[in-house]
Amino acid sequence: MLSLTRLRASFAAVCLALCAPAGPLFAQSAAEPAAPPSTLLVAVDQRPAQSLDGDWHIMADPYLAGLYSFHNAFNSNGYFKDEQPQPGSKVLVEYDFSKSPTIKVPGDWNTQKEWLRLYEGGLWYERHFGFQPVANHRVFLHIGAANYRARAYINGHFLCEHEGGFTPFDCDATAALKPGDNSVVLFVDDTRSADGVPTLKTDWYNYGGLTRDVSLVSLPNSFIDDFDLHLDRATRTMIEGYVHVEGAAAGTPVTVALPELGLRAAGTTDAAGRVAISMQAKKLSLWSPENPKLYRVEMVSGEDRLTDSMGFRTIEVQGSEILLNGRPVALHGVSVHAEAPYRTGRAVTDEDIATLTGWVKELGCNYMRLAHYPHDQRMTRAADRLGILVWSEVPVYWAEEFDNPAVFAKSQQQLHEEIRRDRDKASVILWSIANETPDTAARTDFLTRSAAYVREQDPTRLVTAALLVHGDLTTKFIDDPLGKALDVIGFNEYIGWYEGTPASADSVTWKVSYNKPLIVSEFGAGAKAGLHGSPDQRWTEEYEANVYRHQFAMLNKIPQLRGSTPWVLMDFRSPVRQLPGIQDGFNRKGLLSDQGQKKEAFSVLQQAYKTNALDHAE
Numbered sequence: 001m002l003s004l005t006r007l008r009a010s011f012a013a014v015c016l017a018l019c020a021p022a023g024p025l026f027a028q029s030a031a032e033p034a035a036p037p038s039t040l041l042v043a044v045d046q047r048p049a050q051s052l053d054g055d056w057h058i059m060a061d062p063y064l065a066g067l068y069s070f071h072n073a074f075n076s077n078g079y080f081k082d083e084q085p086q087p088g089s090k091v092l093v094e095y096d097f098s099k100s101p102t103i104k105v106p107g108d109w110n111t112q113k114e115w116l117r118l119y120e121g122g123l124w125y126e127r128h129f130g131f132q133p134v135a136n137h138r139v140f141l142h143i144g145a146a147n148y149r150a151r152a153y154i155n156g157h158f159l160c161e162h163e164g165g166f167t168p169f170d171c172d173a174t175a176a177l178k179p180g181d182n183s184v185v186l187f188v189d190d191t192r193s194a195d196g197v198p199t200l201k202t203d204w205y206n207y208g209g210l211t212r213d214v215s216l217v218s219l220p221n222s223f224i225d226d227f228d229l230h231l232d233r234a235t236r237t238m239i240e241g242y243v244h245v246e247g248a249a250a251g252t253p254v255t256v257a258l259p260e261l262g263l264r265a266a267g268t269t270d271a272a273g274r275v276a277i278s279m280q281a282k283k284l285s286l287w288s289p290e291n292p293k294l295y296r297v298e299m300v301s302g303e304d305r306l307t308d309s310m311g312f313r314t315i316e317v318q319g320s321e322i323l324l325n326g327r328p329v330a331l332h333g334v335s336v337h338a339e340a341p342y343r344t345g346r347a348v349t350d351e352d353i354a355t356l357t358g359w360v361k362e363l364g365c366n367y368m369r370l371a372h373y374p375h376d377q378r379m380t381r382a383a384d385r386l387g388i389l390v391w392s393e394v395p396v397y398w399a400e401e402f403d404n405p406a407v408f409a410k411s412q413q414q415l416h417e418e419i420r421r422d423r424d425k426a427s428v429i430l431w432s433i434a435n436e437t438p439d440t441a442a443r444t445d446f447l448t449r450s451a452a453y454v455r456e457q458d459p460t461r462l463v464t465a466a467l468l469v470h471g472d473l474t475t476k477f478i479d480d481p482l483g484k485a486l487d488v489i490g491f492n493e494y495i496g497w498y499e500g501t502p503a504s505a506d507s508v509t510w511k512v513s514y515n516k517p518l519i520v521s522e523f524g525a526g527a528k529a530g531l532h533g534s535p536d537q538r539w540t541e542e543y544e545a546n547v548y549r550h551q552f553a554m555l556n557k558i559p560q561l562r563g564s565t566p567w568v569l570m571d572f573r574s575p576v577r578q579l580p581g582i583q584d585g586f587n588r589k590g591l592l593s594d595q596g597q598k599k600e601a602f603s604v605l606q607q608a609y610k611t612n613a614l615d616h617a618e
């Protein structure tokens with residue numbers, strides 16, 4: 001048996017190897033050196049990179065033993081004074097990554113090991129990789145997403161930490177890397193918290209882990225770390241924006257070219273590393289769902305070259321119309337969760353994305369709501385290629401702590417990371433700042449500031465949110481004061497499911513306080529695929545289809561309605577849906593089951609979009 005002293009020494013060693021140096025959870029202790037400066041790289045999927053995807057060793061750490069300093073916890077009596085582990089010490093350790101099980105990255109942990117199915121907590125990931133440094137280059141560890149908090153270490157050196165489960169981050173790994181074999185350790189913790197974004201309770205599964213690609217990106221010391229190139233709304237022939245070069249001295253040359261159109265712009269960076277770009281592009285073929293034309297865009301600064309694939313279009317609001325390239329557009333859509341078809345778990349593979357977008361196209365959609373958090377970049381890339389307009393959202397969901405400044409800062413950070421990642425995608429037209437939030441002064445203040453922040457970050461797109469409605473089955477009101485801060489008003493309603501019967505929709509009148517475009521961001525009903533019965537029998541496919549039919553008739557009477565995204569494309573796992581034999585842990589409002597079986601409502605929606613049953617814009 002281990003003596004207490006040896007056991008404690010072993011804990012210390014665990015901490016030495018993993019924490020290097022130890023510190024309290026996610027807060028930098030005085031002992032922990034400041035993380036090297038990081039950036040937020042853009043278009044990383046377009047850069048040559050060393051992929052770190054694949055098998056990683058894992059260790060669950062529900063007590064966070066590898067994070068907390070054991071000494072700090074017990075040093076009140078000085079007991080460990082003489083047992084401080086020295087770097088490189090080989091004292092007994094109680095972990096061994098090389099003998100630990102492995103899971104795939106990218107991927108959630110819950111669906112890869114039965115023993116992790118319901119696990120929420122901390123988990124260590126580790127793998128080795130070969131590396132050869134290149135002179136005058138900086139190397140970044142890029143993490144596509146880690147749900148929910150993460151800390152990164154290379155060769156025992158702490159690199160960076162991040163909070164937020166659906167957006168990318170980069171850690172500068174240059175100083176920690178060595179030629180030859182290297183080890184990378186990532187600690188990921190998906191413990192829910194009241195002051196998280198999202199907060200404690202959501203209607204989706206809290207899939208933990210490294211759910212997106214991990215890679216090493218090696219860049220010249222001075223490199224393009226951000227850009228925004230978009231079509232000017234007024235002329236629709238000028239491509240405008242900027243390129244930012246990190247580490248550039250003022251006066252560093254930058255060029256941007258669209259070879260297919262013979263366009264080239266050149267400039268030099270200002271003191272902040274920015275170059276303003278504008279190019280007259282008269283022969284541009286505008287991006288739209290009917291013509292998802294993408295151009296190769298080449299950006300060069302010194303030794304750095306970044307090539308992206310981009311479409312150009314304008315999006316704006318005029319009265320109650322949404323104008324795409326200056327023309328009114330009707331948004332035929334569906335809401336989509338990032339749930340993997342056929343196997344459950346986070347949608348992470350190209351096949352997952354192809355299946356989900358294939359169904360969206362089959363429905364006849366030109367639009368989708370990516371609920372309730374930023375999806376994998378593969379999804380917005382696919383939307384660009386396939387011509388599917390996108391509503392993109394941050395997980396400010398239900399009952400956030402709206403009076404907590406820390407929560408505002410987190411939501412702002414997620415908006416920043418989401419916008420920076422996806423502003424090169426023509427498909428993304430709407431930034432949604434929240435879903436179904438209570439009408440309180442603190443909420444309205446918080447989200448009004450979010451809307452202003454989004455406009456500051458990206459004035460070229462529209463700001464929206466999914467609002468709650470109120471009233472009874474005679475009159476429903478869309479008058480949430482948050483509507484003032486939005487360009488497009490999304491509203492969710494479940495007439496026929498959470499209130500009334502499918503036919504209740506027939507007699508509802510809608511009163512809307514805003515002369516702005518409306519999108520019904522959710523409606524729907526639950527149905528178990530294969531369960532049949534009368535159109536009035538809950539959980540049958542017929543009932544769900546019946547709700548859809550009555551909804552179209554009702555929604556059609558709202559003159560400002562410009563789009564719809566019924567809830568939801570596919571059944572998805574949710575811990576709050578426990579009806580045995582029907583839900584079994586899944587929200588069953590899908591048009592398809594999680595196994596890809598189409599329910600009757602699928603063809604009802606398909607038909608409605610084919611016949612423009614929901615349009616007023618045309």
Ligand code: GCB
Nearest residue numbers: 203435436492522567587589
């Ligand atoms: C909602 C939420 C969505 C839920 C849905 C439901 O209003 O926005 O996340 O999954 O209702 O099924 O109740």
